[in-house]
Amino acid sequence: MGRKTGQLPESPELYQSPEQIARDRIDSRLRAAGWNVQNKDALDFNAGLGVAAREYQTAIGPADYVLFADRQAVGAIETRPDSWGAKLTTVEEQSAGYATAELKWLANAEPLPFLYESTGQITRFTDAGDPNPRSREVFTFHRPESLKSWWQDQKSLRAGIAGLPYLNPEGLRDCQIAAITCLERSLKGDRPRALVQMATGSGKTFTAITQVYCLLKHAGARRILFLFDTRNLGEQAEQEFMAFISNDDNRKFTELYNVQRLTSPSMANDSQVVISTIQRMYATLKGEELNADAEDENPASGNGTARTPCLSSTTPSSRRSASMSSSSASATDRSTISGVRSSSISMPT
Numbered sequence: 001m002g003r004k005t006g007q008l009p010e011s012p013e014l015y016q017s018p019e020q021i022a023r024d025r026i027d028s029r030l031r032a033a034g035w036n037v038q039n040k041d042a043l044d045f046n047a048g049l050g051v052a053a054r055e056y057q058t059a060i061g062p063a064d065y066v067l068f069a070d071r072q073a074v075g076a077i078e079t080r081p082d083s084w085g086a087k088l089t090t091v092e093e094q095s096a097g098y099a100t101a102e103l104k105w106l107a108n109a110e111p112l113p114f115l116y117e118s119t120g121q122i123t124r125f126t127d128a129g130d131p132n133p134r135s136r137e138v139f140t141f142h143r144p145e146s147l148k149s150w151w152q153d154q155k156s157l158r159a160g161i162a163g164l165p166y167l168n169p170e171g172l173r174d175c176q177i178a179a180i181t182c183l184e185r186s187l188k189g190d191r192p193r194a195l196v197q198m199a200t201g202s203g204k205t206f207t208a209i210t211q212v213y214c215l216l217k218h219a220g221a222r223r224i225l226f227l228f229d230t231r232n233l234g235e236q237a238e239q240e241f242m243a244f245i246s247n248d249d250n251r252k253f254t255e256l257y258n259v260q261r262l263t264s265p266s267m268a269n270d271s272q273v274v275i276s277t278i279q280r281m282y283a284t285l286k287g288e289e290l291n292a293d294a295e296d297e298n299p300a301s302g303n304g305t306a307r308t309p310c311l312s313s314t315t316p317s318s319r320r321s322a323s324m325s326s327s328s329a330s331a332t333d334r335s336t337i338s339g340v341r342s343s344s345i346s347m348p349t
Contacts, residue, residue, distance in 0.1 A: 018081030023054075025120025026065070026079055033141045035067070045071045050144025052077070058101035066103065067114070069148035073103055075114035077141075085122045092117060092126065092135055099128065114147055129156035132190050153220070160219035161187045167214075170247040175199070176207045183211060205237055209244050209253065216257055216272060226275045231295035234261055234275050241273060263292075 016024070027037045036047040040056050049070055056066035067075035078095040080088060092115070099112040113128040117135065124135040125142070129150070150156070164184055169177045179196045186194040198204050208226075215221040228234040238261045244253040253259070260271040265284045267274060276284075278299055283290035 018083065019079070022079050022081045022118075022120040023064075026077065026118055029118075029120065029123075029140050030065075034143045034145070035141070048144075049148070057104040058098055059104075060097055060101045063098040063101075066098075066112075067144075067147065069144045069151065072148070072151065073106060073108050073112060074147045074151045075116065076112050077116040077118055080117065080119050082119050082121055085119050088117045088119065088122055088124055089135060092124075095126070113151060114142075116141065127156050127158075129154065130158040131162045155220065157219060157221060158190070160221070161215075164188065164214060164218050168247050172210070172247070173203060175202045176210070179207050180211055180214075184214075205240050206244070209241060210246070212273060213244070213246050213253065223271065224273045225281070226273060227281060228275070228277050229279075229298050229300065231277055231292075234277055234295075238275050241275070 030037050030052045034048075035050040035052040036044075037052045037054065038044065038047070040053050040062075043051065043053055045051055045068065051068040053066045053068065055062040055064065058066075063076045064079040065077035066073055067077065076095060076098045078091050078098070080091060084091070095115040095117055099115055102108065111128065115126040115128070115135075117124045118141075123138050123140060125138045126133050126135040127150070161184075164187075167177065167180055167184065172180075175198060179198060183194050183196055186192075196207075198207065212224045212226070215224065226234075226237060228237060238259065241259045242252065242254050245251070246253070249256065257272040258268070258270050259273040259275065260268055262274060262276040262280050262284070265287075267284070277295045279294050279297075280290055
């Protein structure tokens with residue numbers, strides 16, 4: 001019998017197992033990230049830079065997916081249905097087993113460095129190049145260009161942070177030395193989220209730029225995102241970047257690194273520091289147009305009044321991208337207390 005008039009079509013998921021539903025979602029996410037998803041029996045490495053091979057055979061059994069970037073095996077994905085979301089970390093040992101197993105048809109002398117566990121809704125990622133590798137939740141799968149680049153680097157951002165040299169205190173105030181020293185101690189200790197409190201007028205932006213400089217020069221960060229809640233604060237930060245001269249180089253920051261303040265969705269590939277309002281970055285990520293006047297309003301207050309700035313650095317889950325941001329303290333629980341303004345730094349968890 002045919003479907004009744006006006007009746008909605010049935011979802012194909014009604015006839016699929018939870019495992020297959022998860023695989024379909026993962027396939028879709030991989031394709032959206034630039035991967036060519038292929039069956040193991042019909043591999044074509046000429047299809048593109050990134051190939052995700054389903055059920056690829058290893059010495060300990062088939063891996064759900066093995067990821068190839070420019071023909072080089074760089075990662076593996078272990079899949080689970082939605083019901084495993086809360087206990088996804090329990091399959092990390094299995095993922096690690098595929099990483100060290102010998103791959104069929106290939107001579108992989110080294111373990112696969114990038115591991116994922118995913119339900120198609122929740123995805124966790126482990127970078128074996130970190131000093132203390134541990135999984136962390138990510139928004140989606142990384143692009144093949146990223147994994148290829150990271151594999152060639154052979155050194156993760158966290159490994160670079162662990163090797164940061166001691167701070168040169170010349171030209172810095174005591175409070176700035178204390179802030180940067182404690183922050184780097186936190187980052188080196190694999191505690192990626194930190195709250196820095198500094199008094200009004202103590203040079204919070206200068207302190208943040210000093211840390212940005214250290215991350216770019218010594219930790220190998222490739223891009224820093226510096227966020228603000230109003231355009232006026234972003235313009236001020238841009239001027240401070242242009243005027244900044246480190247204590248170990250006579251050149252200005254902008255002579256060493258490219259700094260871009262976003263005024264449109266377009267972001268230059270060679271920008272090492274990107275300054276943006278929260279509103280502009282949100283619209284860019286959503287692919288939406290933004291009225292320029294919206295950047296004059298604090299997103300927390302909605303009345304255009306700039307509140308206490310909160311300098312924060314949030315690094316996405318990548319090896320070489322880092323981000324510094326400045327948002328309103330009133331937008332979080334980092335409120336101003338007795339004239340002390342809050343700054344927060346967070347790296348990938």
